[in-house]
Amino acid sequence: MTATDTLVQLPAGRFAGIDFRVKLVLLLLASTLIFVWNNLIAQGLLLAFVVGLMLAAGTPLATLWRLVRITLPALVLIVVIQGLWSPFGVHPVFTLPAGWPLLGGAHVFTVEGLLFGLVVSCRILVPLLAFQLVFMTTDANDIVLGLTRLRVPYRVALLFSTTFRFVPLLLEEFQAIKDAQRLRGIDLDSFGMVRKLVAMGRMLVPLITGCLTKAQSMEIALQARAFTGSPDRTQLHPGRERLTLAERLMIGVGLLFWVGAIIARIAFGIGGSVL
Incomplete structure (x- = not known):
């Protein structure tokens, strides 16, 4: 595997042509909702959404698997640790025979711990894949332009x-x-x-x-x-100063969904339980 294989270099396409400010909203969703939700289904849907965007942007399945494989040992270790010692654990997966010395009758792995370990794994994979998607489909010049248009020095x-x-x-x-x-x-x-x-x-x-x-x-x-x-400088390829109507709608829908998810968690506890 070469060095360039580690990073996803996606072909130019519709996602690559989206303004960087829209992609920053995607990063905001991917980096914050993973902590708002403890629910495995919600986390899984968010992960599926990011994976779907990567596939739509032209990411080969082999490259996507390579990105996941890098973190796979750590993810397996996290699931095992949560399954063994999670404070949320109640229902055991199996119990050691009572006749065993010292360990007899001990609960080994809990359902809640294993599920929460999968939630933590999603919390690692979602921002990892989202960052790969955004920064490997955006030219460095567009990153600078997008940030300066957001009044970043x-x-x-x-x-x-x-x-x-x-x-x-x-x-x-x-x-x-x-x-x-x-x-x-x-x-x-x-x-x-x-x-x-x-x-x-x-x-x-x-x-x-x-x-x-x-x-x-x-x-x-x-x-x-x-x-x-x-900041008073010209650009060789200045790109678009204004967002298109579709990009404005994407930002608006994304921010409304983000605010709604936070309010739903705080006010109604939606997404707080593992399942």
Whole structure:
């Protein structure tokens, strides 16, 4: 797997053409509703909605599975821990035989704990996939434009955009270090888990050094261009200043749904129970 395979690079399409401000509303929904709801059905529907958007935007199923597989060990561990020791646990999945010493009669896993572990897993997957969808379908220039049109200071918007530009660079640098190690007869993929962690820890030194070098080069380039961060600047591809009617409707419906979900949880407790 190459470094670029880790990130989803979606083809240009209808979702890619949506204004970044609309996508920020999607991130708001994905990042907050996961904490408003404890209900597994609601969390599952939200996850299905994000996955559906990714598929509609052209994400291959193999790439989507690769993103989930990265977090799969942590998700399984979370479900196991919640199943064993969740304070919400009442009904046991099974009970150890009473004749066993010390552990006899102990409840192992609870239904409520396992369900809440799935809820926590959804809370991890939903923002992870939503961030991938939004930032891999948006050009860095459009990110800066969208943030500045929301009255975010240009320096902050540029820093935000540059951070996401560095993610694929970091992955490519890491892959280059792995290839260099493989040429020296050191194949990390054939190592065991402990030995691989030790080897990857040693690889952090050249990785961080390379990143610092790139950051210094960027600083020199900005100084050479007399960068001041002034908001009074022109853009090579300014894009659309105003949102279309459809985009305004999407923002309005999204915010109304967000407010309604919060009010329903606080006033009526909707979404508070696991099932």
